[in-house]
Amino acid sequence: MRPTKHSFTHAVRRRAVAVLGALALLTGIGVGTATVAQAASTGAITGYQGLCLDDRSASTALFNPIQVYTCNGTNAQQWTVQSNGTLQVLGMCLDVSGAGTANGTLVDLYTCNNTVAQVWQPGGNGVLINPNSGKCLDDTGWGGSGTQVQIWACSGGANQSWTVPGGGSTAGGGSFVVSEAQFDQMFPSRNSFYTYSGLVAALNSYPAFATTGGTTVEKQEAAAFLANVDHETGGLVYVNEIDQSGDYCASESYGCPAGTYAYYGRGPLQISWNFNYEAAGQAIGQDLLDNPNLVSTNAAIAWETALWYWFTGTGNGSVTSHQAMTGGSGFGATIRAINDIECNGGNTAEMQDRVNDYESFTSILGVSPGGNLTC
Structure with missing residues (x-):
C-alpha cells in the first residue's frame, strides 16, 4: 500500500466540524450502550x-x-x-x-x-x-x-x-477490545513510534470509542478506525507526510505561527492544515497550532488527534466515523468522512484497499464486517 496525502483534512474546517446533532435528533437513531x-x-x-x-x-x-x-x-x-x-x-x-x-x-x-x-x-x-x-x-x-x-x-x-x-x-471502564497481540498482528511492520500503550492512553480522552453498541459493534468500530489508520500510514509505518512542501496555511485569524509549511500531515490519520491543528489542539488540551510537531513526537497525542477526527469530522458526508459505525451507516461512511474523493468512483482502488484492511481486521477480531462497506 502506498502512503498518500488524503483530502479529509482539506475539506474540513473548524467551523464545519460536528454537524450531526440535528439529524440524530430528528431520526432518533438508537444506540445500544453499556448503560450506567x-x-x-x-x-x-x-x-x-x-x-x-x-x-x-x-x-x-x-x-x-x-x-x-x-x-x-x-x-x-x-x-x-x-x-x-x-x-x-x-x-x-x-x-x-x-x-x-x-x-x-x-x-x-x-x-x-x-x-x-x-x-x-x-x-x-x-x-x-x-x-x-x-x-x-x-x-x-x-x-x-x-x-x-x-x-x-x-x-x-x-x-x-x-x-x-x-x-x-461511574469509574471502572473495561479493557480495549483489541488486545496488544491482535494489534501486533494487524501492524507487523509498524514504526516503533506507534505504540499500543499510546493508543490505550489516548482512549482515556475518548471513552465512547469502541465501547458503544455491544461487543460486535465495538469490535467493528475498532477495526474500522484501525483499517483507515492502516491505509493512511502504510501500515503504521509513516509518522509524517512524505511530501512536506505543501502550503497548508489557510487564512485564519490565528494564522500559522509555526510557519507556513509546518502543517503537513502527521499521525495515524495524517492531520493537516492549520485549522485542524488548532481545532484538534483545543479539543485535546494541547497547543498544536504553535507546536504541530507534538503530533509526531508524542504517541498518545498522535492517537488523540486521530480519535478527535473520528469523533468530529464528517468530510462531505453527514455523519462522523464514530456515528457511522455505532449508528448502522457502515464502514463505507467512514471512508466518506475521512477521504470522500475516493467515493462514487473517484478512486475505487484506494477505497477498496480500505475495505480490504477492514475485512482483514474484523476477521482478526472474530466479527462480521457488516454491510455498507463501500461508498
Missing part, C-alpha cells in the same frame, strides 16, 4: 467539590438548565438512573441540547424521547459519556454552585467525575 446501571436507582448525582446535579428551580419546563448546586435533598436533585441509559428527574430527562456534539453544548431538561441526546454511559475516572457526541458531562469551567453543565471532550478531570445513585462512582 442495570436497574433503576434514585438519589443524588454528585460531582466536583461535592456539588449535586440539579434541575434549576425544580422546573419541568423544556430546556430548563441543569446545573451543579449545593446539595439540599430536594426533588430537583433526585435522579433516577434507568437501565436504558437515561438520567431522569421530575419525570424528565437529562438532555444534550439539540443532540449537539460540539464542546460547550449545554445540557438541559427535556421530555424523555429515547434519542441519542439522552443516553449516558460510564467511563473511566468517573465520567458520564454521551455516546452520540463522544463527550463527557462537564462542570463548566470548574464552576461553583449555580453553573449550568455542558458536554466537553473527556479529560478525566475532577470536573467530569460523577457519583451516581446505586452505582457509586
